[in-house]
Amino acid sequence: MKTTAMRTHMCGDLRESDIGATVSVCGWVGRRREHGEKLAFVDLRDHSGIIQCVVDNDVDVRSEYVIRVTGVVRARPEGTVNSTLSTGSVEIGDCVVEVLNSAEPPPFPVDARADEVDEMIRLKYRYLDIRRERMQKNLRVRAAVNSAIRAEMELNGFLEVETPLLMPSTPEGAREFLVPSRKDHGSFFALPQSPQLWKQLLMVAGVDRYYQIARCLRDEDLRADRQYEFMQLDAEMSFVNQEDVLENIGRAVVAAAKAVTGVAPPEIQRITWREAMERFGVDKPDLRFGLELVELTSLFSSTEFKAFAGAECIKGIRVDAATYPEAAAYGRNKLDALTDRAKKIGAKGLVWMKVQAGGAVDSPVAKFLSDDERAQLVSTMGAVEGDLLLLVADSWDTTVEVLGQLRNDIGRPPVHEGPYRYVWVTEFPLFVGVDPVTGRPRPGHHPFCHPHPDDLHLMSTEPLKVRALAYDLVLNGWELGSGSIRIHEPELQRQVFNELGISDEEADKRFGFFLQPFKYGAPPHGGFAFGIDRLTAILAGEENIREVIAFPKTQSGADPMTNAPTPIEAAQLAELGLRLLPPPAGS
RNA sequence: GGUCCCGUGGUGAAGUUGGAGUUCACGCCGGCCUGUCAAGCCGGAGGUCGCGGGUUCGAGUCCCGUCGGGACCGCCA
Numbered sequence: 001m002k003t004t005a006m007r008t009h010m011c012g013d014l015r016e017s018d019i020g021a022t023v024s025v026c027g028w029v030g031r032r033r034e035h036g037e038k039l040a041f042v043d044l045r046d047h048s049g050i051i052q053c054v055v056d057n058d059v060d061v062r063s064e065y066v067i068r069v070t071g072v073v074r075a076r077p078e079g080t081v082n083s084t085l086s087t088g089s090v091e092i093g094d095c096v097v098e099v100l101n102s103a104e105p106p107p108f109p110v111d112a113r114a115d116e117v118d119e120m121i122r123l124k125y126r127y128l129d130i131r132r133e134r135m136q137k138n139l140r141v142r143a144a145v146n147s148a149i150r151a152e153m154e155l156n157g158f159l160e161v162e163t164p165l166l167m168p169s170t171p172e173g174a175r176e177f178l179v180p181s182r183k184d185h186g187s188f189f190a191l192p193q194s195p196q197l198w199k200q201l202l203m204v205a206g207v208d209r210y211y212q213i214a215r216c217l218r219d220e221d222l223r224a225d226r227q228y229e230f231m232q233l234d235a236e237m238s239f240v241n242q243e244d245v246l247e248n249i250g251r252a253v254v255a256a257a258k259a260v261t262g263v264a265p266p267e268i269q270r271i272t273w274r275e276a277m278e279r280f281g282v283d284k285p286d287l288r289f290g291l292e293l294v295e296l297t298s299l300f301s302s303t304e305f306k307a308f309a310g311a312e313c314i315k316g317i318r319v320d321a322a323t324y325p326e327a328a329a330y331g332r333n334k335l336d337a338l339t340d341r342a343k344k345i346g347a348k349g350l351v352w353m354k355v356q357a358g359g360a361v362d363s364p365v366a367k368f369l370s371d372d373e374r375a376q377l378v379s380t381m382g383a384v385e386g387d388l389l390l391l392v393a394d395s396w397d398t399t400v401e402v403l404g405q406l407r408n409d410i411g412r413p414p415v416h417e418g419p420y421r422y423v424w425v426t427e428f429p430l431f432v433g434v435d436p437v438t439g440r441p442r443p444g445h446h447p448f449c450h451p452h453p454d455d456l457h458l459m460s461t462e463p464l465k466v467r468a469l470a471y472d473l474v475l476n477g478w479e480l481g482s483g484s485i486r487i488h489e490p491e492l493q494r495q496v497f498n499e500l501g502i503s504d505e506e507a508d509k510r511f512g513f514f515l516q517p518f519k520y521g522a523p524p525h526g527g528f529a530f531g532i533d534r535l536t537a538i539l540a541g542e543e544n545i546r547e548v549i550a551f552p553k554t555q556s557g558a559d560p561m562t563n564a565p566t567p568i569e570a571a572q573l574a575e576l577g578l579r580l581l582p583p584p585a586g587s
Numbered sequence: 588g589g590u591c592c593c594g595u596g597g598u599g600a601a602g603u604u605g606g607a608g609u610u611c612a613c614g615c616c617g618g619c620c621u622g623u624c625a626a627g628c629c630g631g632a633g634g635u636c637g638c639g640g641g642u643u644c645g646a647g648u649c650c651c652g653u654c655g656g657g658a659c660c661g662c663c664a
Contacts, residue, residue, distance in 0.1 A: 031624070039621040052624070063614085080622055088624090105615060108598055113613080113625080116599060120656055173664040193663090220663045344590095344660090432664095446664050555657065 002048075006068055012049020014087050018073040023092065025051060026100070028131060029065045030111065042097075044069055045110075047136045052082070052091040064103035064110060064128075071095040119546070124560040126551055138548045141260050141540040145532060146213055148259035149233050152252045158211040158235060163198035165191055165215070168513065173446065174218040177228070185577025191217040194529055196446070197514055199236040200486060203525040204517045211235040213532065222555045224544045225478060225534055232481065236527030242469050242485055246424055249483070249528045253473065253535070257420065260539040268422040268473070276425050281404015283428070286477030287421040289411045291317050291324075293403050294381050296391065305368040307349060311393035316377075317403055319410060321386030327410045328388040338406065342392065347402040351391040355383045408477065415476050416541045423474050427452065430468040431499070440501035445470050447496055449484040450526070463499050473530055475538055481530025488522040490515070 002010050007026045014023065030043035030050055042053045042061060053069045061067055071092040082088035108117045110131050122129040129135055150160070169176055169190035179189040192198075194216045202210045214234045222228065233252060237245060250268050258264045269287065276285045279292045296314040303309050321328035330338070335352050342350035353363035359378045366374065381389055390406060392399045430451050431441030441463045443449070451459065452467035459466055469485035487493045493515065497507045507515065533545040546552040553559055573579065 031626090033623045033626050034620080035623070035626085036620045039623090041623050041626085043624070050624095054622085056621080077622065080624085082624055085624085105597075107614095109614075109625090111625090113599080118594085118598085118656070121598080175663085218663060221661085223663090224658070226663070443664055554655090556655080558655095560656095 010048035011044050011046045011051040012086055014051050014073055014090055014092070016075065016089055019075055019090060021073050022070070023073055024068060024070040025053075025092070026068045027066070028103075028110070029061050029063055029067060031063075032061060042067075042069075042095075044092075045131070049086050049133075051087045052076075052085075053095045053097075054091050054093045055095045055097055056093075057095075059097045059099075061097060061099060062103065062105070064106050065099055066101040066103065068098040068100055069095050070098075120554060120560050123546075123552070123554065126561050130550065135547075138536070138540045138542065139550060142532070142536045142548050144259045145256040145536050145539065148255040149213065149252045149532075152255035153211040153233075153235065156209070156248055156251060158209040158237075158248075159207055160212060161202060161207065161210050162212060163192070163195040163214065167192055167197070170197070170510075172510070174220050177217050177219050180576040180578055182576055193218050194232065195234050196529075199234060199527060200448070200514070200522075200525065201517055203236055203238045204520065204522045206238075206523075208238045209236075210527075214529075222553065222557055224546075225531075225537075227533065227545060227549065227552055228557060230545070231532040232529040233532060234527070234529040236525060238523040238525045240485075240524070240526055242426070242471065242526065245483060245485070245526050245528055246471065249473070249530070250424075253422065253480075253530070256535060257539060261420075265420050265422055268424055270424045270426060272427040273425055273429065273467075274427065277400045277404075281400040281402070281407060282477075283425055284472065284474045284477055284479045285423065285425070286408065286412055286474075287423055288413060288417075288419065288476060291319065291407045291411045293317055293400060293407070296377065296380065299376050299380060300373060300393070303369065303373060305365060305373075307351070307365070307368075308393045311399075313396040313399040314391065314393040315399050315403055316381060316389050316391040317407055317410075318381040318383050319388040319390065320384070321388070324410060328386055330388060338390070338409075341409065342402045342406065345402045345405050346398045347392050347394055349392075350402075350406075351393075353377075353389040353391070355385055355387045355389065357385045361389070412477060414543050415478055416538050416543050417476075420538070421476055425472045425474055426470075427467045428470040428472070429464065430455075430466040430470075430496075431463050434464075435501075438501050441499060443500060444468060445482065445484060447500055447502075448486050448493070450487050451492070451496070459495060459499060469526070471528075473528075475535065478534055478538065480534055481528060483526065483528030485524075485526035488518065488524050490518060493518075 006024065008023045009025055011025050011027050025044060027044045027046035030045040032043070033041040037058055038056055040055045042055055043050050044053050044067065053071065069092060071094045073090050074093045076089060076091050106128050107125055108114045108121060110128055112134065114122060114129065114132060115134065130139070166179060166189040169178065169188060174193045176190040176193060179191065181187040181189065195212060195214050199210050212234045214232050215229055216232050217229045219228065220226070235249060237248065254264050271285065273283055276283055278295070281293050293315045294317065296316050297311070300308045300314050308314055319328045338352070339350040351363065351365050353361040353366065355378060356362055359375060361374055361378065377389070383389060390403065392402050429444050430449060432444040433442050434440065435442050445468065449468040449470045452469055455466040470482065471484065472482040473480045487496065494504065533548060536548040537543070537545045540548055542548055551559065551561070558564065
């Protein structure tokens with residue numbers, strides 16, 4: 001019940017069934033329409049909606065005044081029903097208006113028109129922005145997501161445990177926010193990039209199933225889908241395999257989606273990392289559209305065309321004219337721009353072909369291909385007249401990456417457009433690439449991911465071929481989160497460190513506080529974490545997580561409302577034992 | 588660190604080969620108005636064209652720099 005001493009109803013809740021009732025409602029003055037001294041229509045707004053109050057005495061109320069209205073609910077006269085309002089068939093008459101607080105005119109309209117207002121102004125006056133229906137809805141979507149996740153995790157036997165925000169610095173991975181110690185000058189706490197350390201220790205501690213809707217902090221540059229601080233569903237389970245983790249996390253995601261949309265999404269699809277790269281060229285494939293990469297290497301195995309001959313991997317995408325008429329009809333300028341884009345990503349070049357009637361192709365390189373190659377190409381790609389074919393020949397990595405990017409450039413809809421296509425990407429490689437300095441493989445995720453048991457024999461011989469029991473959850477091309485089965489065997493952990501070129505001594509120095517507990521009986525365990533902000537944004541129909549965060553930072557990492565970050569007093573610095581460097585020369 | 592786009596009364600925009608702070612809508616203030624709902628009509632106020640240089644007889648407009656906002660790349664093990 002939302003009734004209080006001051007109100008009997010919420011504005012947006014009044015209906016025809018309330019006709020005749022004397023009610024009191026409280027809220028902010030939206031729009032007022034005055035007709036002479038003795039009649040005014042006042043749209044009164046609270047978070048539930050808007051109710052029209054008919055004021056037939058002389059009251060001076062302006063935009064955003066806070067008022068209490070007591071009156072009688074009545075049907076609107078014939079022909080004056082407003083079908084765009086949920087309360088549009090009724091109004092409050094015989095109004096007694098109490099002005100609870102006056103207000104200065106707001107800097108922007110507190111309604112849908114503020115969607116067009118510069119976002120910095122919205123952020124500077126966020127408390128006014130949040131009065132609007134859009135933000136009220138988004139915060140409520142967010143709460144519904146959190147609530148559904150909590151309920152589902154509890155139902156599945158997960159224990160909510162809160163973990164520290166102040167912890168030791170672990171310089172691997174994302175840049176950390178640091179907090180100077182007052183009692184130990186020169187020492188610092190770090191704020192967690194994630195509760196990874198803590199949740200694995202909770203497994204050693206016998207908690208069995210842990211979850212937390214946890215605040216994570218990373219001092220990296222901001223984006224539409226990245227803030228300094230963000231929330232994750234963080235979870236870890238003992239005595240499980242990968243299936244157990246995917247099953248349980250999947251339930252939480254499905255519950256959250258259902259709580260918002262009212263319908264459970266279909267079963268979350270699966271794809272291996274290798275297949276995702278082969279077909280979509282990215283490890284976070286957007287399954288809402290086609291334009292899949294087509295394998296062409298063997299087709300050109302004996303080609304005379306120099307750019308293709310001997311290439312490790314040749315693939316193409318077919319921009320079909322029926323679905324992408326604009327892109328398929330690109331002129332020379334646009335095709336040159338696509339080629340530049342491909343080169344910027346790393347390709348040596350981009351071959352384009354326009355398919356003509358009868359399977360002929362128009363392309364600068366058509367003359368280098370045999371009739372047979374042209375015919376096979378058109379048939380393999382299923383191309384028809386009007387289609388545009390884009391081909392890349394390069395190393396496998398480069399070919400799939402370039403075409404994957406072009407695929408997204410050409411076909412990818414805004415992230416929040418339906419349908420929702422969730423997919424698990426599994427079997428990520430344990431190592432990705434080679435460190436140019438040490439010559440050692442670099443960890444794909446973090447060095448505690450369990451290698452795939454089928455690939456253990458490749459560890460010392462072909463480490464780059466070793467798959468990990470690591471997986472991502474992807475929605476409409478956004479990475480929602482990732483997880484893995486962790487290494488719980490000290491000997492295997494040592495082996496992985498060795499591959500990474502980390503000696504026992506160094507491992508002990510860098511990860512000792514983490515590895516030590518594993519000597520006291522660590523159960524097999526694994527877990528996952530996914531971003532609440534990202535999931536909420538997509539479910540709320542937003543393409544920017546700032547829209548689902550009450551008080552976000554701008555892309556430069558500042559808060560226009562509080563002006564944070566701000567300089568601090570010399571006395572504060574002194575107490576912390578800190579001294580600032582002089583400003584760089586020339587400034 | 589990089590690429591690209593943006594910055595004009597409170598808000599959103601337009602501003603042509605460089606020619607007077609010009610224009611439009613909303614908001615604001617005042618007046619009129621008894622069924623409106625983006626109410627309507629009349630009148631009014633409100634500006635360091637982000638900031639600093641430069642070119643020019645003359646800069647919102649061209650050039651350089653800088654600050655701020657946004658998208659992306661790097662980065663996010």
